[in-house]
Amino acid sequence: MLRLLVLMCALTVSVPAFDLVNPKPPVAAKKPKDVTVHEDKRIDDYFWLREKGQPEVVNYLEQENAYTEAVLAPAKELRAALYKEMVGRIKEDDSSAPVPFRGYAYYTRTEKDRQYPIYCRKGLAAGAAEEILLDLNKMIGTNTYISVGQYHVSDDGTRLAYAVDWTGYRQYEVFVMDLATKALIPQAIGKVASLEWGAGHDVLYYVTENDSKRSDKLHRWTLSTGKHELLYEDKDELFNLDVQKSRDNQFIFCLSESKLTTEVFALPAVSTGTELKSLLGRTENVKYFAEHRAGKFYYVTNRDGAKNYKVAAAPDTAPAQLADIIPHNPAIKVEEFDMFAGHMVVTERENGLPHLRVYDFATGRSKRLEMPDAAYEVGGDRNWEFDTTEYRFNYQSLARPPTVYAANLTTGARTLIKQTEVLGGFAPKNYKSERLWAVARDGTKVPLSIVYRADLDRTKPQPLWLYGYGSYGISLPVSFSSSRVSLLDRGVIYVIAHIRGGGELGEEWREAGRMEKKMNTFNDFVDCAQWLVDRHWTTPKQLVTSGGSAGGLLMGAVLNQRPDLFAAAIVQVPFVDVLNTMLDATLPLTTEEYIEWGNPNIKEQYFWMRAYSPYDNLKKAAYPNLLVNVSYNDSQVPYWEGTKYLAKLRTLDTGHNATLLHATMGAGHGGAAGRYDALNDVARNYAFFLQALGMSK
Template sequence: MKNLQLLILSVLFGFQSFAQVVVESQVSASDYPEAPDVMQKDSVLTVHGHTRKDPYFWMRLTDEQKLTKQPDEQTKNVLHYLEAENAYTDIVMADTEALQEQLFNEIVGRIKQTDESVPYFKNGYWYYTRYEEGKEYPIYARKKGSLEAKEEVLIDANKRAKGHDYYAVNGLEVSPDNKILAFGEDTLSRRVYHIQFMNLETGELLPDKLENTTGGGAWANDNKTYFYTTKNKVSLLSEKIFRHTLGKAHSEDQLVYEEKDPSFYIGVGKSKSDEYIMIYTGSTLTSDFHILRADDPNGKFRQFTPREEGLEYSIDHYEDKFYVVTNLDAKNFRLMETPENSTSKENWKEVIPHRENILLESIEVFDNYLVVNERGNALTQMRIIDQNSKEEHYLQFEEPAYVAFFSVNPEFETSKLRYIYSSYTTPVSTIEYDMETREKETLKVQEVVGGHDPNEYVNERFFAEARDGAQVPVTVVYKKTTEKSAATPLLLYAYGSYGSSMDPYFNSARLSLLDRGFIFATAHVRGGQDMGRQWYEDGKMFKKKNTFYDFIDVADHLIQNNYTSPEHLYAQGGSAGGLLMGAVVNMAPEKFNGVIAGVPFVDVISTMMDETIPLTTNEFDEWGNPKNKESYDYMLSYSPYDNVAEQEYPHLLVTTGLFDSQVQYWEPAKWVAKLRDKKTDDHLLLLHTNMEAGHGGASGRFERYKETALEYAFLLKLEGRVE
């Protein structure tokens, strides 16, 4: 009867107005079979004289346990529980199967099946990536000298993915003489790659195979020496840099750098000038570089400047100097330069000074121009400086909220800058800007199959006042025919960690919600870097709760300004954004009708106490080290898993991957189990585990959208919109 009434309303009021008349969802967990039960087995965890009892600590499995063909009793119990939760989710969502298929077909139908990236020119070749109709993976190719030349396929990932449930390729690097391709492959979704080498003249793989790597690396200029990074086999942290010589055994590779501090990530690459091999090491708050002439592959790396706690910088080589983007006496960073043979910080000279309200994010160097990517007032900007005359100007962008950043610019001797532009209404566009004539040419606009008119949608940017007076940027998009009201469904998204700014990119999948009358909003909460470096520092460590308060206060602003109401307000976040979701539903569950938490980092204390877990030691400067009592007490006060209470919660959909190395599957699994035990409401609580994937979900350009379809169907189900 209810669906019939809704159908009549949709006919009377029209498709877009339909969302405005839908009554509060009456979906209840009691309408379905009982949810899976899982045994409790208390583990007593005592730190700083404080004891926690964790009834689900036993759910932790090693990779060996997950992959074994002869599982022990613990493994059987965990896998059985996860499979039971998946089956339960299928039962509850069974009435949305047709809707999920419809959504998936819509989303995939907007993607141009046969597509190609904008080619870029490097070292005599045009490089590009293309997709073929119906295929999940990219084909990497090049053409010599001219785009009319014969195509050379470097890697057809579709062929190499055969026989694997998951496949990812990265770090494609061609040797300076254009004859050898190095590439990394991951077939387990743990972000652990093996590197192989292909003879591009014959198409044959060389016998060299490098195991347990990050996937990428750098060629020396002799065309036979390759530098790469390996991982700690337990923590999966990048740990060592090796020198490999083609034709020699992997076991003979020479260690050239080892990072002793487990709070640092490391990697190796090559300068744009191709003159230096550069080892990068960095923690949350400290940077360190070691450099070596690419013409001297057997030489010794030298430290760019002595490591100094709190000193962050990045480097770009040009002619006889290095440019240095640094926070040295500059919270929002400034630009320095230094002679290439005298690189310690006492030799750095200022090029662009620090500014209080502008964050200097990165630079792109050309022979006659220097381009600076800046961020101010939660918007990206591009500042172009003539290196000879010192004249400068900014690129102009018209929309109230957008994102613009550098594309691939491998050449020095050109006046053409390539950049990417997008907004919530404008598809991703590759633009070439002539810095001399100041003319723009659009090289490619992401095609939305079936058509997309940006003028049919509204792109808004405003500020919401947080409880401490901070002005939090909010970006909103909706269809012009969607009326803002208490009955309008709105999905609020945020991340808020690691200084990662949530720029307003176009997402064609999102049209399936917008065209059904949803409003989509992003809260640019503290913990990101949207408003500069201070914005990040005010949302981490002992100020982490600002991230949660900002999100709640933005929700209040949207409700008070009649964009929606608690009965139709939804929230979504993933990974550290999943932590945000977990904290918010503990603190203000009454604000939201439903929440989607993707691969959520919710067991903060237990994870940050265990240094064998990937990422833990690297992130003490982000969250704190719970071995310090003050940090322990503060983290414990918001850790979602530890603060699950006997109270009502919104409807919840939680997703994870069994092989996730970033946020281990047991965090969301334990959280869901504890919520089931504690919550006092009759709302849905669903856990969906991808049993083959990791942190990024399924591989392939189409398969991943099945999870998107599930998430959208969950929201529409709560809105009474199962069609």
């Protein structure tokens, strides 16, 4: 224990602050554009930054990158040390948990000094030779980005259909491989949003996007004949399509989903017909998701007032005649299910924590699998086989690395399949994880997930990193990060605020943080930060924060509300130009998100968003140290949102802190695809935080 305390003291030596003297920040040209709507006068000086590909825009982004590097330069050695630490904790030559399917084990592996995974398989018999299916390190060629999206082996195990994103824009090009010869099979499917095999290995079902990246058409392609058929088009701008197959391989499902409503169409997997059958129709504010087993359709649905969802079933011949299997419980949110021949595994969430419930069809009884930690993340791993009594799940916590177990569905006994190794002397016992509840200004209790060094001095405030999201009903995972250990070991506490708008406490929690109630999301986060300060976990000078995408919206709104509460913020691929984006129906995601934020073409809803849109509510204030990260090929939140935001903020900022922009030019919403490139980006972020806190070397 004494040695660890000495180490932490050694790691908290002051380092040089940001260089804000020598480099001068780029100044974006002002080109006023009137964007007035609903008699609300707005002039956008930086609208021109959305002109992607124009030399002036590219040059400006490159200048911002150079400025950021210059300001961060005093911590160059710190950044290199962080990167070395993080690489030192990963097992560079490693493989994923193997997935059994049709006589083979499928897995990915990595090799030292190579950026990308290698997709492989080998026979289940002892001594079987490895077969390399995809080596992304070779496939990338002269491209700067590569990522595999869809990856499906045909029912008979003879062919592989996969899709590759070459830019980060989440447009996936389809390829089909003969697994015996590894040769590609000619087809002209092109780019897809989702993909699934029909029965056998000759028919592929796939969904394509329109110009605004809405997934709107379902197609079928027959490989042997090259025949193409358009099966369905959804013209409702609120809905996106996805194609799936029941695990028993009997049905193709076409899911049409908006933020509040779904409709599922079914087609027998062996069918050559084109008529899709709607299982339960489309009813506003009713969602259902389908599976199939033993002559019945099974549903996770909120029908009949089941706000937090239930599991029900109906015969194939009468798919709308539902009978409850797991009735609705207002205290427990049913999130999804995995269907097998003799069992069903249901993912539930109670008091903010996920649970796995195993239902035995033979007995009609169910029970939960037990979990060891107070705060954790658990969910199904890759389970490709239908006729099995083994269920694979992934378990982790803030202090425990990801572990894949196989649970016997009959007995509940579990077998360790794969535990992620964390090198560099990491031991879970050296860290403490807690679950606490902060109190928001309206009295609502908000769950917090916390992790820190077990030997940290808790008698005084400490540096603390607060993270949040709070949108779309998404529950933030309480997951492990070997990179984060570098901050924990320097005495930083890490906290996740599970604020309203997320899904941690069920549908009511989500509804309390969307549309006209969206301000609750931002207020919750501010109140969680203040709660931590008031209880001496930290102080404003020791408090840093971050969020990405819709969590970037959170950051922007929170910093406008309380810029004095934080020492620094990382604003990642942020949705901050809310009004301009939501008024442009040609942009990806815009129309389908009218029922998440509101439709700004409706005056009342426009002013909901006007009240918090970060770009439009920037003000004269002393903002904390800021690092805004954007990606040039981002399809979800365009690079120009964060770029405009920072350019405008600099003209209003009355403080003397670092205001930085980093643009990743060869990536998309998820950042760099290469694992070493991604760790370099993390090292930059962490060094920024530590510089802002005056910590570490």
